[in-house]
Every structure is written in structure tokens, then in C-alpha cells.
Amino acid sequence: MVDVYIQDLAAHVGKEVTLKGWLYNGRExxxxxxxxxxxxxxxxQCVATQDSLSEEDWLKAKSLTQESSFTVTGTIRADERAPGGHEMDVRTLDVVAIAEEYPITPKEHGIEFLADRRHLWIRSRRQVAILRIRHTIIRAIRNFFDDHGFTLFDAPILTPNAVEGTSTLFETEYFKLGKAYLTQSGQLYGESGAMALGKIYVFGPTFRAEESKTRRHLTEFWMVEPEMAWFDLDDDMKLAEDFISHIVQAVLKERPNELAELERDTAVLEKIVPPFPRVSYDEAVEMLHSDKTARMVDDRIAAAEKEAEELKAELASNKEQYGKVKEWQRKKFDAREIQINNRLTDLEEMLRNLPKWKESARNFEHGGDLGGSDETLLTWYFDKPVIVHRYPAAVKAFYMKRDPQDESKALAMDVLAPEGYGEIIGGSQREDNLDFLLERIEEHKLPKEVFEWFLDLRRYGSVPHAGFGLGVERTVSWICGLDHVRETIPFPRLIHRNRP
RNA sequence: UCCUCGGUAGCUCAAUGGUAGAGCAUGCGGCUGUUAACCGCAGGGUUGCAAGUUCGAGUCUUGCCCGGGGAGCCA
Structure with missing residues (x-):
């Protein structure tokens, strides 16, 4: 086992300790x-000099390749120049295993290359930081519910039917009982738990066989779904904003180093405290139609065009000078060229998308569901997550209760994260009236037989209740400031990838 | 399924239709404070696959394969 870990070195300054690990990088x-x-x-950083080591240990040290495992013993010294603030003056060293040529060098790599080597990629500093923050987020989730009187309620992963009937699910043969499906939500089971225990949360993996190929989608992801008896939609929204705020504040408090490693702007996270802005669907549609929204898009288009022009000018100027400068300067031009080209690709993508977004918002038809771009535009209005509520019932799930003030609306709510991260929570007050629920099941052409047990919850002491589902990976992605959810889970499952 | 961008050395990327290059990685040599170290030398290529246009194709055309981003769907 290990006596001293690097994170605890502050307590060992001036003392001799043994560290065990892998060679991340070395300079000679x-x-x-x-x-x-x-x-x-x-x-x-372990500093070894030829004078301070035996000749044998010096040769051992020289033989180390990237990711070779070894142990070192020496004196710990505080040094501001060192990452982490401490250095070791090495006295002795032992090699455990010399690594073969390691594929992931301390340089840039493409996503496909890294994804193929995910089992090694997770050793990288950035990935370690993300996985630690994921852990903190999951602990914050559990702490929040545990401290607010909730009971963990595990829903089955193999289910006999689709929850909402709309999604495509992964299916498998279940002995002689026919098809079974991997769950897309534990919610219906969660409702039974709320009737038994009052306040519960389901926390587990969820599966969707949709062919979604975006930065926000995985085929296998983790979702936490609280369900509360006697909660109405307002109670639900209040819980959601307290919950999200608690998670963000916990990460800020416990993971400052990891957020720094990711170069995350923490000022925007500090602002995540209740209350969150609330916008009804009707108000959201007005916002999308407004001149202000059109102007915000125009401003972003202008900014992107300006940046692209400046970068192209720099590229041209560099090319002109390229032939005239010394060789060492050419290297800098080469590196800069790659940087500029990458940014230009992003800007071109933005410039292709933004006009479409503007059109789509301007022409948004009242009654339809909000698209991804519409959600993004709404989040530009706020620096906190925004709660959109009371969607048209037609675009929402069968189990959501209708708004008594306006039967065309469902008592549903989505929480949209800022900075374009999109929907991180979807929730609603549930239909508690047996007859209405039966109507909905017929309207949606769902097989009534498989919902009989669910209908029983309305037959035996039905009460108002509500709940929501929070996507763990999207939350991690937002809090870490990542550009894709595939980095938020150890082994992401995507439409074109199920290995390693 | 549709739209869009891409595939060149182990990796990241250059290359007006005209002799395929750079940095990193690897090997050897040099350097007692390096921070993705630096300096010198060396090896490393069927330009995703197939066909076509052309005196000549990494570059143009068509088809296919693989991947990135997005739409739909959603957390």
C-alpha cells in the first residue's frame, strides 16, 4: 500500500517519504x-541529480519511459515553481515496471484516437479532474436528498414496456416472457415509492436507443429522479433550484483545484443561487419572436464575422512573412496556423448555424416544442439556469397533469443550464386523477394492461405529487465547462462506440 | 434517416493540378532548474478505398467506407 499520497505532501515538508506512482513526464x-x-x-516533480543518487539508481531513473511505474524516496521541499507546490529531492529510486511506448503523448490528440484509448486517457490530468468533480457532484446529489428527508428507491433496469412510448429502447429476450427493455426512466416506479415513503429518489443508469449524435447525448447515462407526494409544480420548481444550487456550491467549495485545472470560469458558477428565473412557455415564445432575440443573434454573428476576418488577416500576414523569417520563428507560425484553422472551423460552424437559429426563433409556431436552438437563445437572457414551465400538453408525456387554469397546458417544467448547455432537468406535476390518466393513455395509444399497476396508485388514495429527472452527465459537462458529455463518464456509450 | 465538415508519417496538422513537408513522439549525442524544456543528427508515407478526367491528381469528378458537428428525440 501507499504511505504518503501527493495530495498530502504539505504535511511532510522537510521529511523523507516514499512516493509510488507512474512517470507522467520527464525532462533530462x-x-x-x-x-x-x-x-x-x-x-x-522529483528532482534527481547524478551526485545525489547511486550510479545504479541514476541508470534506473534514466531508463524510465512515460507511464513506467516506480517508487521514489527522498525529502519533500516546498517550491512555488512546482505544480502542486511541492518537490522531492530524490535519494533512492526503484523501477516496478518499464512501460512500452505510451500512445498518449503530452501533445494534442484527436477525439477518435483518445476515445479508442479511453482506458489510458483517464490517466490524464484533465480527465482525472473531471472524474473527481463527477464524484463530488454525485455525492452532493445524494447528500442533498438524504438531508432533506428523501429515501433512495431503486427502480428496475429491465422493464416490460417503454415509459413514454415515444423513445426507441434497447430490447432483449426475457426468458419465456417475451421482450424486455432497458429502462429509459425510473419515474413510474418512483411514483409508487413516493406513495409508500413520501419523498424518494431513484438514482441509476438510463438507456436510450435513439440515434442522437450530439454533444449532449449518450446512449447510456445516469439520471437522478426525485418524486414527492403532496408536491405541486411550484414545490417541484423550488426543489429543483435549491437542488442545482446546492450541487454547484458543493463543487465550488470542494473542487477548486480541479476547476482550475479545467480553466473553468468560476465567477459564473458563483452566481448559481436561488431563485432562478421562471418563464412560462407562452412568455418564452414571445421572447423568441422578439426583436431583442433577433438582435442578440445578429450581435453574435457580427462578432463571429469580425473574429474570423481578423484571424484570416493574421493568417495571410504570417504566410507573407513565412519565407523571410528564421527557422525558429517558422515553428511558431506553424503552431499558430493550426490554432487559427481550428478556431476558424468553429466560427464557420457558428456562422452557418446562427442565421438558421434566428429564422427558427422568429418563425416559431406557438404550440410546438422548443428546439435545441430555441432553448439556447432563451438561456442567453440569463446568467442563471432558467426554468421554463407550462408547456403545451400535446408535446409532453401522458402522465403530466393539465393546468387547471388552461387545459391546453401541462404542469411541466424544464431547467435549462446557462452558456448553451441546454436541458439538465425535465419534470412535472403528475396526473393524479384516474379517469384523466385513462384518457391520456388512450390518446397516446399506450397498452393499458401494462400500466394497471401504475393506475392502482390513483385507485388507492391518490394525492397530488410531482418530480423531475436530472441528467448527471449534462450537469457535469456544464459545471466543468466541457464541450461534450463523452468526457463526463469513465466509459461513454455513444451511437458509434461501445468500446473500450 | 437527413444536413454539414473532414480523412496526408505513431500523433496533431501544412502543401495554386507540377519533386509529399513541419512540430511532437521514437533512437543516438549534448546540457545541473526544466515546466507540453531546449540544441544537433537519424529512421519513419500505397495521401481512407475504388474508378474516372488529365501529359501529370493529396488537390478535380463519381461511388463506397470511417469519423466530427448538427436536426429530429431527449437528460
């Missing part, structure tokens, strides 16, 4: 060597 300078040791809790 004649008779001095800098070994960056990685132990899973941090990085420590």
Missing part, C-alpha cells in the same frame, strides 16, 4: 533529471 538535463510522478492524487 545532463546531470540533472526532473521526473514528474503521477499517483492519482496529483503530480510531484
Amino acid at each position: 538535463g545532463g546531470k540533472i533529471m526532473f521526473l514528474i510522478l503521477r499517483d492519482g492524487t496529483g503530480l510531484c
